[in-house]
Amino acid sequence: MNDMVVTIALPKGKLGQETIKLLSVAGLPVEGVSTEARQLTFGFPRESLRYIVCRPTDVPTYVEHGAADLGIVGKDTLVESGADVFELADLGFGYCRFVVAAPRRKWEEAGGSLETLLAGSRRVATKFPRVAARFFSDLGQQVEIIKLHGNIELAPHVGLADLIVDIVSTGRTLKENDLVEVKSIFQATARLIANRVSYRMHHERLQPLVEKLRWASYNLGEKRDFHILSS
Amino acid sequence: MSLNRQLQLPEGVDDFLPEAAAAKRDLEYKLLTLFQGWGYQEVVTPTFEFVEVFQAGQATGREDVLYKFIDRQGRVLALRPEMTAPIARLVATRLKREKLPLRLCYSATVFRYEDPARGRRREFHQAGVELLGASGVGADCEVVALAVEALLKAGLKEFLVGLGQVAVTKGVLAELNLPGKALARVKEAMVGKDWVRLSYLCEEYGLKGDARRCLELLFTLHGGREALRGAGPINKMKAAREHLEHLEEVLAVLERYGLGPYLFVDLGILRDFDYYTGLVFEGYTAGLGFPVLGGGRYDELLQEFGYPCPATGFAVGLERVLTVKNSLDLPPEESPTGYLVAGEDLAGVLMRARELRLTGARVELAWDLKTREEAAREAAERKLSPVWVSRGEGNE
Numbered sequence: 124m125n126d127m128v129v130t131i132a133l134p135k136g137k138l139g140q141e142t143i144k145l146l147s148v149a150g151l152p153v154e155g156v157s158t159e160a161r162q163l164t165f166g167f168p169r170e171s172l173r174y175i176v177c178r179p180t181d182v183p184t185y186v187e188h189g190a191a192d193l194g195i196v197g198k199d200t201l202v203e204s205g206a207d208v209f210e211l212a213d214l215g216f217g218y219c220r221f222v223v224a225a226p227r228r229k230w231e232e233a234g235g236s237l238e239t240l241l242a243g244s245r246r247v248a249t250k251f252p253r254v255a256a257r258f259f260s261d262l263g264q265q266v267e268i269i270k271l272h273g274n275i276e277l278a279p280h281v282g283l284a285d286l287i288v289d290i291v292s293t294g295r296t297l298k299e300n301d302l303v304e305v306k307s308i309f310q311a312t313a314r315l316i317a318n319r320v321s322y323r324m325h326h327e328r329l330q331p332l333v334e335k336l337r338w339a340s341y342n343l344g345e346k347r348d349f350h351i352l353s354s
Numbered sequence: 355m356s357l358n359r360q361l362q363l364p365e366g367v368d369d370f371l372p373e374a375a376a377a378k379r380d381l382e383y384k385l386l387t388l389f390q391g392w393g394y395q396e397v398v399t400p401t402f403e404f405v406e407v408f409q410a411g412q413a414t415g416r417e418d419v420l421y422k423f424i425d426r427q428g429r430v431l432a433l434r435p436e437m438t439a440p441i442a443r444l445v446a447t448r449l450k451r452e453k454l455p456l457r458l459c460y461s462a463t464v465f466r467y468e469d470p471a472r473g474r475r476r477e478f479h480q481a482g483v484e485l486l487g488a489s490g491v492g493a494d495c496e497v498v499a500l501a502v503e504a505l506l507k508a509g510l511k512e513f514l515v516g517l518g519q520v521a522v523t524k525g526v527l528a529e530l531n532l533p534g535k536a537l538a539r540v541k542e543a544m545v546g547k548d549w550v551r552l553s554y555l556c557e558e559y560g561l562k563g564d565a566r567r568c569l570e571l572l573f574t575l576h577g578g579r580e581a582l583r584g585a586g587p588i589n590k591m592k593a594a595r596e597h598l599e600h601l602e603e604v605l606a607v608l609e610r611y612g613l614g615p616y617l618f619v620d621l622g623i624l625r626d627f628d629y630y631t632g633l634v635f636e637g638y639t640a641g642l643g644f645p646v647l648g649g650g651r652y653d654e655l656l657q658e659f660g661y662p663c664p665a666t667g668f669a670v671g672l673e674r675v676l677t678v679k680n681s682l683d684l685p686p687e688e689s690p691t692g693y694l695v696a697g698e699d700l701a702g703v704l705m706r707a708r709e710l711r712l713t714g715a716r717v718e719l720a721w722d723l724k725t726r727e728e729a730a731r732e733a734a735e736r737k738l739s740p741v742w743v744s745r746g747e748g749n750e
Contacts, residue, residue, distance in 0.1 A: 127640075188473050189643020206472070209547040314550060320638040320645060323516050323620055326576050 128171045132191035133158055134179040138313055141216040142195050149339035192321040198311035199290050203251045209322050211333050212315040214340040219290040221308035226279045230303050237306055248275050248284035255288040258308050276300040366476030381672055382461050385481040388507045392500055394459035394483045399440035405432040407443050410658035411629055419466040433465035441484050446659030454487025482669030489664035491603045494633045501647055501668050502616045505637050508675045513639040515616055518623030519601045520630045525594030526568045545627050575621040579605045625650055639678050646674045692716035696729040697743030706743045
């Protein structure tokens with residue numbers, strides 16, 4: 124069983140570049156691999172490795188079903204997916220935060236209190252309905268969640284929603300849209316995940332890869348000392 | 355989209371066409387025969403019961419998966435989400451006077467409101483055993499051995515059964531003396547298999563040295579019997595040591611019995627952590643992202659029904675086994691040969707068919723074929739042997 128081909132799901136988009144860098148530092152083959160090309164699978168028979176390139180939101184799905192043994196994905200996407208997978212390492216890159224944001228004027232009118240704000244505003248636009256629902260239900264607040272697929276900051280502008288739950292990395296987009304961060308929910312970075320059956324069944328084959336990737340993430344010096352709030 | 359609901363199925367349930375139904379029935383039969391060969395007697399419990407039966411010993415969150423409804427007297431009923439609780443109820447009531455240990459088995463469909471998009475079905479079939487009134491190495495060995503034999507009998511080629519011991523984890527957590535909130539969070543990280551969160555929690559609560567090493571081992575210890583020798587720091591913890599020794603003993607016996615190649619130890623296997631009390635195990639097979647079998651010791655469940663009694667057992671997911679077998683590209687099993695009986699006189703055709711069936715053959719009737727040639731053509735098409743009954747022949 125130790126010559127089995129290991130499939131690793133890589134995310135397209137903003138985590139793609141750093142992911143490939145990580146693989147390369149870990150000593151895994153990356154020749155010709157791109158997460159932004161038309162080619163979606165890259166095989167390396169000599170190393171018995173195969174990469175598949177997917178949309179970040181699909182990485183947890185591929186791994187949960189065992190179509191990929193390992194995967195690299197942002198904690199934000201992982202939490203939203205609710206997938207039942209092993210979370211094996213914090214890879215350090217792709218830092219972002221989940222926040223609740225509101226239009227500046229409304230926030231000022233509410234006197235800087237989330238409760239007052241929620242008294243009159245119940246519609247929350249987000250790409251992450253699960254994270255948003257959990258956050259507000261933990262607060263004991265009932266809200267109406269509107270699922271969007273992108274450019275969430277547009278929603279309050281046109282009156283589709285009163286609040287948004289979104290991820291921010293620098294906060295520039297919020298500022299440009301006259302939104303203010305009202306509350307931080309949790310912080311996220313890229314994670315190495317594994318299928319729960321595969322990790323147990325092919326432990327001898329996967330564990331060295333996991334160790335290499337962990338080691339590489341330390342060496343990339345991306346490890347920062349941030350406090351992860353309970354999610 | 356609700357148009358034509360008459361022609362559709364709700365999410366998460368399936369039809370079984372003849373070939374699939376036959377494969378499922380065959381698997382069910384093989385498993386029940388195996389269980390009976392080990393002395394397990396089949397029991398059948400109702401498809402729905404009072405919801406309280408299924409709430410026993412379960413964390414409150416698990417109730418979300420129940421299909422509940424209200425009867426005409428206003429009582430809440432639920433479709434069974436698994437078979438262990440009904441059997442525990444049965445043993446604690448109607449079988450209370452039976453001599454222990456009791457060996458019971460079942461084959462039944464169960465119902466859970468799960469997310470079909472995540473590879474889970476809402477109605478599925480489980481076949482399993484419960485061994486009640488026995489604890490110790492002997493009982494645990496029997497059940498694990500039977501689990502391995504069940505997967506062999508099911509015809510899986512590449513599979514492994516992983517053994518865990520939740521009592522070790524519980525013992526370590528107890529010895530760490532964490533405050534309530536911290537304990538809950540560490541437990542959640544362990545059950546959620548979230549290694550990253552566990553490391554942050556260790557830092558947050560200042561867990562260092564042996565304490566941290568133990569938690570990490572609970573997460574990572576994996577391998578054959580030799581791996582247990584790497585469990586050093588856990589052995590220093592009194593509340594965990596004896597359970598680790600128990601696990602090692604079980605493994606030693608099963609290795610001598612020849613099951614070593616199918617087994618490994620992984621302390622990270624916790625299953626439903628609050629429900630199980632001792633040895634737990636899961637069966638994995640290549641090509642499927644979910645376990646095909648799961649079980650373990652649940653010594654505290656029966657006392658919920660007023661009859662304290664140790665117990666262990668497991669269930670096989672039939673659909674999951676069949677999914678794997680389908681992907682193996684096994685040659686289709688030859689369907690038995692059969693006859694197509696046709697003729698001029700219907701009573702004669704029926705009689706001739708009965709005679710042939712008495713020999714064990716499969717016989718189909720064809721009542722509307724007019725000639726011997728027609729019957730021969732039809733039979734050839736259906737891969738059957740034609741039998742033509744002439745008028746008067748049946749009366750002989």
